[in-house]
Amino acid sequence: MKKIRIILFSCLFVCATFSACDSFLEVPNKTLIAQDDYFQTDGDLLKMLSTSYSNLQDVRIYANYYWKQRGLLTNDVFTIETDADLAGNYRFDFLLSSGELQGLWSSHYKGIRRANMVIREVPEVVEDAELVARVKAEAKALRALFYFQLIQQWDFIPLRTTENMDEFAVPQVDIDAIYDFVITDLQEIIDANALPAAYDGSVNNERGRLSIWFAKGLLGKIYLFKNEMDKAAPLFKDIIDNGGFQLTPSTEDIWNVNNRFSNENIFEVLYDRDVGGGNFWFDDGVESSEGTQRNIWLEAMGDIGGYQNLRPTDEFISTFEENDFRLKAFIRQKGDTIYYRNPRVVGGEPEEMLSDREDPVIAKGHTSEPLNAIGNNESFPIMRLADIYLMYAETQVGKNEVDAKKYIDMVRDRAFYNPWRDEILPHPSTQNLMDGGKTLLQIIQSERRKELCFEGHRYNDLRRWGMLNTLVDYNTGKPRFIDGRDYYPVPQKEIDKSGGVIMQSPNYTL
Structure with a gap:
C-alpha cells in the first residue's frame, strides 16, 4: 500500500458543499486523520477529496470573503463602514496586512494542497480503478477552480503542484503560466471524458460533485x-446543446432553498444549517453550522433586510427596466414584502412583514427559509446556465449575432416573467435595444451586471473589458480606481514567512 506522506491532516468536510442526505455527498465529521496508510477503501478516497471541496464553503471564500471583497471593487455596491478591510478595499487602498486578503490567499491554497494530496497519493491498488480515475479528475477540476479564482485576485502567485507541494516556499509565476497549467488539466479531463455528465445519487456518486460540464464551462x-473566443464558443455551445440544463422559470427561484440541484446550476456550493456547531470562524464548518457562515452575514443577526455592510448603489438600481423582476428578487427596498419567521421565536410560524429599511439592501442570497439563528440552507451557484448563455453570446459578437440575441433574449424573458400571472411581461427584445442605439456587447455587459450581481463576477468582467476607469466613489463621485491596482497586493505575511522567496507585486513596492 502506498503510504501517505502527510501524517496530520484536517478532514473536516462535514458534507462540505453538500447537505447531510443519502442522495448527495455525505462525510462524517472528523477533525484529525493520523494514519500512515490512510487510503485503504474507496470511501477513504472520497473523504480525502471532500476536504478540498470543503474549502469552497469556507467563510474566507464563498461564505463571505470572496463575493464580498469582489463586490467592493465594483460600481454595484458601496460601503458605509470605516473598517480598513471594507472602506480601504473599496477605495483600492489595500492593506498589506489585510486579514481578509490573507484569508482569501491561504484558504484557496489550502484547497489546492488538499487537491494535490488526492492527485499524488491515491494508490493504484484500490480495487475500483474507474473510481480512482474519477476522483483524480475531480481533484484536478477543483484545483483548476481554486487557481482560476486566485489569478482573478493576484497576478503573480506560486504554482503549487504535486511535485513541489511539500516545499516550504515556492516562487511565483505569472498569470499565463497558471492559465497554461489549468488549461492542460481541464483539457485532459475533457479528452478522457474523465468526469460523468451527471451523478445518480448512489453511493460514491452523490449529487453535487463536479461534472464534465463544469470542466468544459471553466475551460470556456x-x-x-484570454479573449480566445473561437476556443471558448464550442465549449459553451456543447453545454447549451447537450448538457440538459434549463433556466429556472422564475427569477425568485434562482437563490431559493428548494432549488438545490436546479437544472440551471452546473455547480453550486451548498450550506446546511444542521451540520456543525456554533463557531462560524472555524475554517471548514465542523465547529460551525455551515449555514451560519452564510446566514450571519446575510441576516445581520435578526435585522429585517439583507447584507448590511454592502449597499446597492442608486446608479445600479436605476439600470433595471420596468417589469424586471430581478430588481425585487436581488435587492430589497423599503416597503417590499418579506415572509419571515419572528427571529425571537425559533420554530415560530412565518410572518409577513414589510421591509422598513430606509436604504436598499442586498436580498440575493438572503434566506428564503424562515429565519432562525442557526443558519441558512441555501446554495451559492458558482456556475449556472444564464452565465453560460451570456458568455456564449459574447463569443458571437461580430459573428453569429442571431444566435447571440437568441440566448440574451432567453435570459431577459426569464427576468420579465411574472410567476403570479404565469406570463412574460412586455419588454424590449435585444433587437429592439440595438435598434435604439445600443451595441450587442453593451447589452451583454448590462445583462451580465444585472443577472449575475453580487455573485463575484462583476469586477472580473470590468477588468477584462477595460472598464475599471468607470468606477467612482459613491460618496464623492470622484474616480476610485488607482492605476496598477487591478490586482490585490501579496499579503505581507506570505512574504515574511517565505523568507523572501515570495515577493510583492511591483505595483505595491515603494
Missing part, C-alpha cells in the same frame, strides 16, 4: 478571459 471561461 478561461478562453473567454
Whole structure:
C-alpha cells in the first residue's frame, strides 16, 4: 500500500458543499486523520477529496470573503463602514496586512494542497480503478477552480503542484503560466471524458460533485478571459446543446432553498444549517453550522433586510427596466414584502412583514427559509446556465449575432416573467435595444451586471473589458480606481514567512 506522506491532516468536510442526505455527498465529521496508510477503501478516497471541496464553503471564500471583497471593487455596491478591510478595499487602498486578503490567499491554497494530496497519493491498488480515475479528475477540476479564482485576485502567485507541494516556499509565476497549467488539466479531463455528465445519487456518486460540464464551462471561461473566443464558443455551445440544463422559470427561484440541484446550476456550493456547531470562524464548518457562515452575514443577526455592510448603489438600481423582476428578487427596498419567521421565536410560524429599511439592501442570497439563528440552507451557484448563455453570446459578437440575441433574449424573458400571472411581461427584445442605439456587447455587459450581481463576477468582467476607469466613489463621485491596482497586493505575511522567496507585486513596492 502506498503510504501517505502527510501524517496530520484536517478532514473536516462535514458534507462540505453538500447537505447531510443519502442522495448527495455525505462525510462524517472528523477533525484529525493520523494514519500512515490512510487510503485503504474507496470511501477513504472520497473523504480525502471532500476536504478540498470543503474549502469552497469556507467563510474566507464563498461564505463571505470572496463575493464580498469582489463586490467592493465594483460600481454595484458601496460601503458605509470605516473598517480598513471594507472602506480601504473599496477605495483600492489595500492593506498589506489585510486579514481578509490573507484569508482569501491561504484558504484557496489550502484547497489546492488538499487537491494535490488526492492527485499524488491515491494508490493504484484500490480495487475500483474507474473510481480512482474519477476522483483524480475531480481533484484536478477543483484545483483548476481554486487557481482560476486566485489569478482573478493576484497576478503573480506560486504554482503549487504535486511535485513541489511539500516545499516550504515556492516562487511565483505569472498569470499565463497558471492559465497554461489549468488549461492542460481541464483539457485532459475533457479528452478522457474523465468526469460523468451527471451523478445518480448512489453511493460514491452523490449529487453535487463536479461534472464534465463544469470542466468544459471553466475551460470556456478561461478562453473567454484570454479573449480566445473561437476556443471558448464550442465549449459553451456543447453545454447549451447537450448538457440538459434549463433556466429556472422564475427569477425568485434562482437563490431559493428548494432549488438545490436546479437544472440551471452546473455547480453550486451548498450550506446546511444542521451540520456543525456554533463557531462560524472555524475554517471548514465542523465547529460551525455551515449555514451560519452564510446566514450571519446575510441576516445581520435578526435585522429585517439583507447584507448590511454592502449597499446597492442608486446608479445600479436605476439600470433595471420596468417589469424586471430581478430588481425585487436581488435587492430589497423599503416597503417590499418579506415572509419571515419572528427571529425571537425559533420554530415560530412565518410572518409577513414589510421591509422598513430606509436604504436598499442586498436580498440575493438572503434566506428564503424562515429565519432562525442557526443558519441558512441555501446554495451559492458558482456556475449556472444564464452565465453560460451570456458568455456564449459574447463569443458571437461580430459573428453569429442571431444566435447571440437568441440566448440574451432567453435570459431577459426569464427576468420579465411574472410567476403570479404565469406570463412574460412586455419588454424590449435585444433587437429592439440595438435598434435604439445600443451595441450587442453593451447589452451583454448590462445583462451580465444585472443577472449575475453580487455573485463575484462583476469586477472580473470590468477588468477584462477595460472598464475599471468607470468606477467612482459613491460618496464623492470622484474616480476610485488607482492605476496598477487591478490586482490585490501579496499579503505581507506570505512574504515574511517565505523568507523572501515570495515577493510583492511591483505595483505595491515603494
